[in-house]
Amino acid sequence: MINRVAFSFLAALLISSAVAADLTNAQRDAIVERIKPVGESCVEGDSTCAAAPATVVSAEPRTxxxxxxxxxxxxxxxxxxxxxxxxxxxxxxxxxxxxxxxxxxxxxxxxxxxxxxxxxxxxxxxxxxxxxxxxxxxxxxx
Ligand code: HEC
CATH class of the missing domain: 1.10.760.10 (Cytochrome c-like domain)
Known part of the structure; x- marks a missing residue:
């Protein structure tokens, strides 16, 4: 999981720097923002999910x-x-x-x-x- 997060973060950095010449800061921020959820998605039961409750399938224990x-x-x-x-x-x-x-x-x-x-x-x-x-x-x- 850490690796995937790190990879996504690196990918976001690479993409944003590769297109930096043609984009405004606002456009770059928008791209980084769009890419981010990929790195933040998580697998149920993964302890790193705690930081991203919106994508956790089953955050609360069910009866x-x-x-x-x-x-x-x-x-x-x-x-x-x-x-x-x-x-x-x-x-x-x-x-x-x-x-x-x-x-x-x-x-x-x-x-x-x-x-x-x-x-x-x-x-x-x-x-x-x-x-x-x-x-x-x-x-x-x-
Ligand atoms: C698609 C149908 C189906 C669903 C959905 C299903 N079961 Fe079953 N379950 C069976 C069948 C058929 C058996 C009998 C298997 C056998 O012949 O021993 C069984 C047997 C069991 C047994 C007894 C097994 C044993 O060792 O004797 C348990 C415990 C069990 N199910 C738990 C669950 C739980 C918990 C769920 C939901 C999370 C669930 N089942 C959902 C079909 C299903």
Whole structure:
């Protein structure tokens, strides 16, 4: 990340100096300003994101219920593709018996060969978001 930021900054400097002869200061500033967001964009979970909250996908930790509603409900409320339904104690009991660490692991990593893909397909979910959603589903299904 640092490298990308540094690279973008250098690129901005290079571009602005390369065209400096033909541009006013105001135009140069406008170019630097336009280029800047590239260097400031960040990946979720990256500690450098703290300085650029506007581009962070998920700045606030979400509750398990919020994550579930946004990312898990589509399958886990209907049982689509054989997903254990929220609230179905029978469907969940055998899974809960494996222990929470196992369920956190399958929540994040998915269950190979099934509809349960990594993070249920929620690429904007942090691992903690998924753990919270697993907690929410387990708490509501026993
Ligand atoms: C596209 C459908 C789909 C979505 C979306 C989805 N799941 Fe699943 N999930 C499944 C299916 C299917 C299974 C059953 C897999 C199997 O056969 O063991 C499953 C199983 C699970 C299990 C139990 C795995 C085990 O080890 O027994 C957990 C935990 C889980 N999902 C968590 C989540 C969480 C958390 C989300 C949202 C972030 C989510 N799922 C979103 C389809 C989905």
């Amino acid at each position: 398990g219920e919020e994550v579930y509603n946004a990312a898990c409900m589509a399958c886990h409320s209907t049982g689509a593709a054989g997903a254990p339904k929220y609230g179905d104690a029978v469907a969940w009991s055998g899974r809960i018996a494996k222990g929470m660490p196992a369920l956190y692991a399958t929540g994040v990593g998915g269950v190979p060969g099934t509809g349960m893909i990594a993070k249920g397909g929620c690429m904007s979910c942090s691992d903690d978001d998924v753990y919270a959603a697993v907690d929410y589903m387990v708490a509501g299904s026993q």
